Structure formats: C-alpha cells, structure tokens
Amino acid sequence: MGRHSLPDGSAPARAGARRGTRPRALVLATGLVLTVAAGTVVALDSGLLPFGGPCGGDVTRLDVAASPDIAPAVEAVATSAREEAARTDGRCLDVRVTSRSAHEIADAFGQRPVDPEFQVWIPDSSLWVDRVGAERGTPLTTAGIIASSPIALGAVPRAAKSLGWPEKTYTWTELTRATASGDALHLGVANPSRSATGLLSLSRLSAANIKKAPDRVTADTRTAATARLLNQRAADGDGQAMATLPRDGSGAEQSNPRRNQALLLSEQAAFAHNTRADGGPELDLLYPEDGTARLDYPYTLVDNSETDPERSRAANRFLTLLSEPAGQRALRRLGFRAPTGEAEPKLVKAAGGRDPQPYSAAPAEPPTAKDLQALMGMWTITVQSARLSTVVDASASMGAPVPGHGGRSRMDLAKNSLLQALTTFTSEDEIGLWKFATTLDGDKDYVELSPTERLGGRDKDGSTHRAALADAFGALAPEPRGATGLYDTTLAAYEKARSTYASGKFNALVVLTDGANDDAHGIGLDALVGELKKLSDPKRPVPLIALAIGPEADTSALNRIVAPTGGSTHRVSDPSQIHQVMLKAIMAAGSNVPH
Known part of the structure; x- marks a missing residue:
C-alpha cells in the first residue's frame, strides 16, 4: 500500500464492467x-x-x-x-x-x-x-x-525545509541558485539528451535567463554555466535519476554525497515515488512561479x-x-x-505539493523546435567538451577592407572575432588552428599553426595552449600572392580530424573562407565530395562547418562539401560576427549528433 490515499479514494477502476457482472x-x-x-x-x-x-x-x-x-x-x-x-x-x-x-x-x-x-x-x-x-x-x-504532468523540483523533507517549502516560492533561476548554494544539497536531473524532463527543465532555465539577462550572449553564457552545474549530477535517464534519491530517512543517508537531496522531475514521478511502500523519504514539490514546463x-x-x-x-x-x-x-x-x-x-x-506552491498555475509556452535544437547543441558542447580544428583562409582577398569598419580588413575582423569565440571555451576543450592559401608551404596549400590540444594543457615553453593559440590567432595575416586552395586543404584537415577523433567529445572541423577554390592543380569538387563520403562515419561523427565570409564565397560548393559529414554552411556578411555565427553553428551541429 502507498502512504497516501489515491485521488478518488476508490478501488482500481476498469475500462468497462467488472468481472462477475453481466456484460x-x-x-x-x-x-x-x-x-x-x-x-x-x-x-x-x-x-x-x-x-x-x-x-x-x-x-x-x-x-x-x-x-x-x-x-x-x-x-x-x-x-x-x-x-x-x-x-x-x-x-x-x-x-x-x-x-x-x-x-x-x-x-x-x-x-x-x-x-x-x-x-x-x-x-x-x-x-x-x-x-x-x-x-x-x-x-x-x-x-x-x-x-x-508538470515538471517541478522534488526535495526530501530536510532539503525542502531548508528551501522554505511550502511557503517560499521561487523562479526557475532562483530555484537552481538556491539548490546550488550549499554543499549538503545536491541537485540531480536526467540527461537532457535522453530525457524530456531534463531538456524541458533546461529550456525553462534558458527562457528565464533570456528574460532577465541584458543580452542574448549573457543569457547563453548563464545557461551554459547552469548546464555545467546540472551535468555534474546528471543521470542517464529518468529512472536512473530517481534511483539517486536517499533510500531511507536517516541523516547519514540523506547527507551521502552520492545521493541527491533534490531532483528536477515530473509531478507524476514524485507521485509514483511517494505512493510506493519502499520509495524512501517522501518528496516535497516546489513549483517554479514563472511557469512550469509540462509533459x-x-x-x-x-x-x-x-x-x-x-x-x-x-x-x-x-x-x-x-x-x-x-x-x-x-x-x-x-x-x-x-x-x-x-x-x-x-x-x-x-x-508532495502543498499550498501556497503555485501547482495550479498555467504552464509556460512550450519551447520551439529551434529552441530545443540550440539547447541540445549547447548541452553537447558544454557537457561533452569540444574538439575543434579551425581552418582559416589566408588568401590575399582576406586583406580586403570591410565597409563600415574604419578600413579594417576581413582578416582583422575575423581573427578578433575568433579570439572572442576562444574565451567561451573551457580548459577541457581542444582547439587547433590551420591557415591556407595556394603554395603556402611548397606545393601544399595549408600549414598547421597550432595543434588541436587541450586549452588547459601546457605547450613546450610552459605557456597554456590557450595562450599559444591566442597568439597564433593574433598573428594571422593574408598572403599577398596567395589564392584560395580550399579543396586540398579541406580534405587534408578532415583526414586529420578523423584520424585524431576524440571519443566522448564533440568533434568538428570549422573552415572559414571568403572565396571559391582557385587551385586548378589540386583535387576537384566531385572527387573531394567522394572522399568525404568515404571518410565520414556516423558512429564517429565529425561535422564540417563552413563559414562563408563575404559575397565571393562559393556557398554552392560548400553546401556539397559539408553534406556528407552532417555539417552545415553559414554565410557571414560581417566578419566581426564570426564568433556568434560559429557558436550557433556548433550548437546546431551538436544537436544533430547522435546521443
């Protein structure tokens, strides 16, 4: 028997007459x-x-x-x-x-x-x-x-009392901040890539950040920080998350660091837990006042x-x-x-709900498919860490001034934007840099300036890889006589990215170019696409993300190149916005990677 009466206090109803009665x-x-x-x-x-x-x-x-x-x-x-x-x-x-x-x-x-x-x-x-x-x-x-079933925060009695349940109410951001403020209160959630409860919870947190942050970049940064926090105690699925709750009411069990004292879960999951004879301590539910998500x-x-x-x-x-x-x-x-x-x-x-918790409030507007795709991309690169090989066009055309930017060139704006993007990655992310232009290194159109390694790692001179990579970005300059050796470079960089694939990370190749392929002696487009089809492996995905800078970039060819890899092409009219376009593209690619 459960510890609560059933909603209608009746015996289990049947979808029809009971046995022993006349049909x-x-x-x-x-x-x-x-x-x-x-x-x-x-x-x-x-x-x-x-x-x-x-x-x-x-x-x-x-x-x-x-x-x-x-x-x-x-x-x-x-x-x-x-x-x-x-x-x-x-x-x-x-x-x-x-x-x-x-x-x-x-x-x-x-x-x-x-x-x-x-x-x-x-x-x-x-x-x-x-x-x-x-x-x-x-x-x-x-x-x-x-x-x-609405999604709420369930907490064991001692944790709920510390949060002021049931009198105190919270917004989504206040609730997660409150549960993260003490060492004894551990907040768990099911992995958003495998749980609708986890993903919808993350979507409400993101919506709350967008509403309160001064700009979208700040909102996304806060959401990514929350995602990292949630990932520390994320379980593979809903059932696994429920299994992390204390099994008895003893203080030692509830303070066990391997146990969660609070979970983001559905009301129905809390009901099932509370009405089981062996469910462990009953959960009290806190319903966010700024609109809950709903299964x-x-x-x-x-x-x-x-x-x-x-x-x-x-x-x-x-x-x-x-x-x-x-x-x-x-x-x-x-x-x-x-x-x-x-x-x-x-x-x-x-x-586990009680007044004055807003359990009868109308749910918030559900997130759009586009919102969820972006969140899954953010979760992927935030939680898994990223391994990105960045390939930058250094042909002469990258020295062309960009209207409205005081005479600054495409390369000037591109490298500054890349430096901005670099600040958004963690020390566990792996990033490298190539540049390309025809006959840049003998007969080769490309050269590796910085290997794809952990940003928090140390290079030979003792500096961090992040610092060395920042110096490499800052030193990028157009080659005065260089043309766009796009196809040979893309094939070589993709082969390298595939051969150095890192399991457990989001792997991708990012290529920035402002023109069409100018190397008549290298591989052709059809042959390149054929080679990429052979190299691509859905079980070890490396999407190719192409950023087409300016009107001369050959987006038609780029679309064909990225297709076999599961990647995408993005036109960038203003090189100063490369970091924003690149991060959005990475998030979108991350959401399409099998989870």
Whole structure:
C-alpha cells in the first residue's frame, strides 16, 4: 500500500464492467430489446459501444509502445478492453503494450529502413515526435493528448525545509541558485539528451535567463554555466535519476554525497515515488512561479505503409477508450493529470505539493523546435567538451577592407572575432588552428599553426595552449600572392580530424573562407565530395562547418562539401560576427549528433 490515499479514494477502476457482472451489451440489449434491438447490434458491430459480449470471433491486434511511466496505465486500459471484449469494426480489440523509453524509439526511427513493430507510440512529450519528424523524416501523426504532468523540483523533507517549502516560492533561476548554494544539497536531473524532463527543465532555465539577462550572449553564457552545474549530477535517464534519491530517512543517508537531496522531475514521478511502500523519504514539490514546463503524452500514429485501415480504426478506437472517463481514471490513479492540465488537490498532495506552491498555475509556452535544437547543441558542447580544428583562409582577398569598419580588413575582423569565440571555451576543450592559401608551404596549400590540444594543457615553453593559440590567432595575416586552395586543404584537415577523433567529445572541423577554390592543380569538387563520403562515419561523427565570409564565397560548393559529414554552411556578411555565427553553428551541429 502507498502512504497516501489515491485521488478518488476508490478501488482500481476498469475500462468497462467488472468481472462477475453481466456484460454491458447484454444489459443494454435487455432494456431495449423491444424497441432498438437491431440498432444495438449495429452499434456493437461498428464498435460504437464500449464493450460487446465475450469475444469468441475475429480479433484485431494493435501494438502500442509507451513511455515507461505511462505504460502501466495504458496496459490497465488495454487489459480491461480485452477482458470486456471491446470491439472495433465488430472484431475484438487486442491491444499489446510495450514499455520503451522515448529516446530509444526516437533513435530507432533514425535507422534505415524504418520498420517499427507498433502502430501507436505514446512518448512522454511531443518534443520527441517533433524531433523524429524534423530530423528523421518519419511520418508521424499526433491524434490526441491523453495525459499531462508538470515538471517541478522534488526535495526530501530536510532539503525542502531548508528551501522554505511550502511557503517560499521561487523562479526557475532562483530555484537552481538556491539548490546550488550549499554543499549538503545536491541537485540531480536526467540527461537532457535522453530525457524530456531534463531538456524541458533546461529550456525553462534558458527562457528565464533570456528574460532577465541584458543580452542574448549573457543569457547563453548563464545557461551554459547552469548546464555545467546540472551535468555534474546528471543521470542517464529518468529512472536512473530517481534511483539517486536517499533510500531511507536517516541523516547519514540523506547527507551521502552520492545521493541527491533534490531532483528536477515530473509531478507524476514524485507521485509514483511517494505512493510506493519502499520509495524512501517522501518528496516535497516546489513549483517554479514563472511557469512550469509540462509533459504532454501525445497519442501518436505511426504512418506505416503496411498499416491497414482496420488497424488504423483500431488505433482510433483505443484512443477513445483512453479518453473516456474509465480510461482517464486509470491514468489519474497513477498520478497523471488530465490532458488540459487541471490540478486535482488529492493527486497534487500525494505527489508532495502543498499550498501556497503555485501547482495550479498555467504552464509556460512550450519551447520551439529551434529552441530545443540550440539547447541540445549547447548541452553537447558544454557537457561533452569540444574538439575543434579551425581552418582559416589566408588568401590575399582576406586583406580586403570591410565597409563600415574604419578600413579594417576581413582578416582583422575575423581573427578578433575568433579570439572572442576562444574565451567561451573551457580548459577541457581542444582547439587547433590551420591557415591556407595556394603554395603556402611548397606545393601544399595549408600549414598547421597550432595543434588541436587541450586549452588547459601546457605547450613546450610552459605557456597554456590557450595562450599559444591566442597568439597564433593574433598573428594571422593574408598572403599577398596567395589564392584560395580550399579543396586540398579541406580534405587534408578532415583526414586529420578523423584520424585524431576524440571519443566522448564533440568533434568538428570549422573552415572559414571568403572565396571559391582557385587551385586548378589540386583535387576537384566531385572527387573531394567522394572522399568525404568515404571518410565520414556516423558512429564517429565529425561535422564540417563552413563559414562563408563575404559575397565571393562559393556557398554552392560548400553546401556539397559539408553534406556528407552532417555539417552545415553559414554565410557571414560581417566578419566581426564570426564568433556568434560559429557558436550557433556548433550548437546546431551538436544537436544533430547522435546521443
């Protein structure tokens, strides 16, 4: 038995009549036999009535993959449907539910060919559906929302008391700052690359920073700092995060440095924890006052060419069962809110919420797909650290003055912008520098000025690699007779980046150029693209990011070059903005790297 009463205080409801009672269809038929018997038969055959008699005829099988938190409730409704002989098109509905984490299914959709063994997918958040649709191109259709659960901060009683629960309320930024202010209070979260709860929490923190910071750069810097803080105690997934909570109420257990005293989690996860007999200390919930994020559990149809109309109708029939009062009661008993998000006091109390916490406040606007992509890129390069090889065009055209910048050249502005970008990387990031122009080093069009090494490491003269790299950036200058030896350089730099790939880091090659390839004696475009296709490995990705400076840069060729690597091309009209464009490009590339 759990330690709290269930929301409605009733025994588990079923999606139909209980065993031992007369079938609902028989009751209806008996009461109406003299007037509408024929109509009742038609309704049963078409599946319009919830339940028919015992199933002894044909069966329609429907396979459903559901997020682990909601799968038990979905299975309860499916079991009732089988036991009470729910029908679709006059056939008995047999729904089989498989519990699978949303990130695993989203990754599986990225495999080719896509051949899912289910017709319906119920992840914990629409962000997974959007991700699959945008990044994988898999046709999915959201037919409805079956439940919801807001995201809050759960804390064991001693930690909650130290935060002033339940009287004191916090914004998102205040809440994370408060939990990070003491050594004894450890804040955990599920990895945003594998958890909708983690990613949506990060999105709310980012939105709060954008609202309060004086500019976007400051906001992004603060969000990156928060991401680094959260990563220190990030778990692989939601279940693993819950396992980091203390297992008993002893002071020694709660102060164990390997245990978290607070978690960013869903209200339903807190409900499940608090209503388990062996869940450990109960959690108290603090709801951010500036709008919480929310899991929304979309009922998603997988548009498989092999899905026949009969199964499609069966999928819609099961959605009806989940949406009817009996189905919604099954969801409520496990701590889920209605799709519209209304707060039920008994449910909230069981989850750990109390007045005056703003648990009934409307959720904040959900983040856009673009926002989430940028956040995943930030998380990738912040958490994993980066290994970047930077290749800069040193041809004569880089000496051309840029209008509106007091006669300063493209190279002047480019190297100053690169120095700005350098300050945003940590000592664990690895960055190197090449420059290129035709016949720069004998027959070679390129030269390595600084190897791709840890910024916090020491070079031979004892200086940090960061300092040595800054000197190399500062010494960049155009070659008076140099032309753009782009293709040979790109191939050589990519081969080097691939051969020195660092596992556990975000690896990328960044090429800055202001012109088209001018080396008629080197490799051609078609041959270069072919070689890059051979070198690219999705399991060890090294996206090539091309920054096209000025109007003469050949973006058409660059688009072909970056495509095999999973990279991107970005035109930069003002070289002084290179650092901003480069960081955004890196974040976007990071969000597309498999997690």
